[in-house]
Amino acid sequence: MYCQRIRHLREKPRLTQTEIANKIGISQSAYKRYEQNEIKRYSETTLDNLAKALETTTEFILGEEGQHDKFEHVPPEFLKWIATEESMAYIMEAFIKFQ
Known part of the structure; x- marks a missing residue:
């Protein structure tokens, strides 16, 4: 298997x-x-x-779970957003703020 x-x-x-x-x-x-x-x-x-x-x-x-894609549970709308420039700006701003 x-x-x-x-x-x-x-x-x-x-x-x-x-x-x-x-x-x-x-x-x-x-x-x-x-x-x-x-x-x-x-x-x-x-x-x-x-x-x-x-x-x-x-x-x-090992057959202990049915889902293999780590991102299958993530809503498609979020995956689309995370790939945008808007999300990158937001992530960079947050990163700089919490350094």
Whole structure:
């Protein structure tokens, strides 16, 4: 099951096995073994790095939660606003104020 999740998460943004392997510090052949379910247990470090590289949570990879996108719960209106110049000005003002 883990193998299907990590493969889906890698393929969704069209990343290669080599790209993910490089991000988590292992060889492509080692990463391939994860996707082929040849490695059943992940080290904590590898699992953490894999979750970061795939922009998800360790819980999702392990099947402990149904949501993998960290921003799925954020309202779309907020995501649109946060990308505007207005929001950047507001954030910079707040940052300067609280330094």
